Amino acid sequence: MVQGMRPVVYNIPVHLVPTYRGRAILVRSQDPTALVHALPDSDLETLVSVQLLTLTADIDVLADWGYGVPLDLIMRSPDTEFPLLYRHAKLLDKHPIRVSIPARPELFKAVKVASALRFPVKLEVGQPDSVAIEALQAVLDFYLHHPSVSQPVEFFHTALLSFYHQTPVPLWDIQEDDPAYVRYVTDDGQETIARHPVGIRVTGDLGCFVAHLQQELLAERGECGTCEFFAYCGGYFKWPRKDYGCSGVKTLFRALRDASAALRHDLNTFTVAMKGTGR
Numbered sequence: 151m152v153q154g155m156r157p158v159v160y161n162i163p164v165h166l167v168p169t170y171r172g173r174a175i176l177v178r179s180q181d182p183t184a185l186v187h188a189l190p191d192s193d194l195e196t197l198v199s200v201q202l203l204t205l206t207a208d209i210d211v212l213a214d215w216g217y218g219v220p221l222d223l224i225m226r227s228p229d230t231e232f233p234l235l236y237r238h239a240k241l242l243d244k245h246p247i248r249v250s251i252p253a254r255p256e257l258f259k260a261v262k263v264a265s266a267l268r269f270p271v272k273l274e275v276g277q278p279d280s281v282a283i284e285a286l287q288a289v290l291d292f293y294l295h296h297p298s299v300s301q302p303v304e305f306f307h308t309a310l311l312s313f314y315h316q317t318p319v320p321l322w323d324i325q326e327d328d329p330a331y332v333r334y335v336t337d338d339g340q341e342t343i344a345r346h347p348v349g350i351r352v353t354g355d356l357g358c359f360v361a362h363l364q365q366e367l368l369a370e371r372g373e374c375g376t377c378e379f380f381a382y383c384g385g386y387f388k389w390p391r392k393d394y395g396c397s398g399v400k401t402l403f404r405a406l407r408d409a410s411a412a413l414r415h416d417l418n419t420f421t422v423a424m425k426g427t428g429r
């Protein structure tokens with residue numbers, strides 16, 4: 151199934167691998183052994199990535215499996231689970247690894263550990279409350295200014311680049327949550343939106359879900375209609391609750407935009423200085 155040139159990726163539970171054979175899949179499980187059994191090397195061609203839904207599983211089996219299969223570690227409680235990241239570092243030799251961390255008040259420590267271990271991070275931002283916004287601001291400051299951060303922290307990384315290049319990439323895309331391109335298939339086989347909180351069943355044409363939501367948001371002449379960041383956000387923070395207030399998340403966009411402007415300024419100054427030296 152193809153929307154435009156982009157194939158739809160299906161986020162499926164491991165028991166549905168036979169049903170989705172031949173399609174682009176992202177396979178999730180609590181059990182690494184189940185993943186390895188369901189996905190022999192011959193089946194890896196259409197595999198986009200695997201999601202490990204727990205950080206306490208025995209992962210040795212993954213060290214001997216496939217090669218270069220992107221692995222997404224799903225963290226639920228950053229305050230208690232951050233020490234569990236260390237035991238996954240040995241898999242980096244074999245697979246690209248990313249850690250998905252929910253935007254909870256305690257996320258900063260988890261991001262620092264992930265970053266020290268050289269894991270890229272995806273922040274599951276949802277609709278953050280004021281305490282989570284503060285934590286996100288701390289993470290953004292760390293990402294922008296700490297010299298040891300060598301791996302992307304999303305959505306900050308791609309948003310910064312898109313501000314820098316002035317080519318907006320909506321958050322729906324950065325967060326891999328637009329159901330036109332990524333479908334979450336529930337354990338009982340129903341297709342819906344991948345975005346957390348998983349379990350909200352979206353019906354109707356999933357290919358047009360984001361476009362319809364954006365039309366509604368703009369027609370209602372609410373906060374999105376006058377938002378300077380609409381092209382970079384796409385109304386992402388107005389779902390599932392449309393009455394979510396965006397003053398906090400706008401501080402994040404503003405900081406990213408300012409950082410991109412500073413970056414451009416630094417680069418221009420550097421270029422002029424190099425010309426002055428004749429190099």
Ligand code: SF4
Nearest residue numbers: 374377380383387396
């Ligand atoms: S930041 Fe809020 S108001 Fe602005 S586009 Fe996103 S959801 Fe709409």
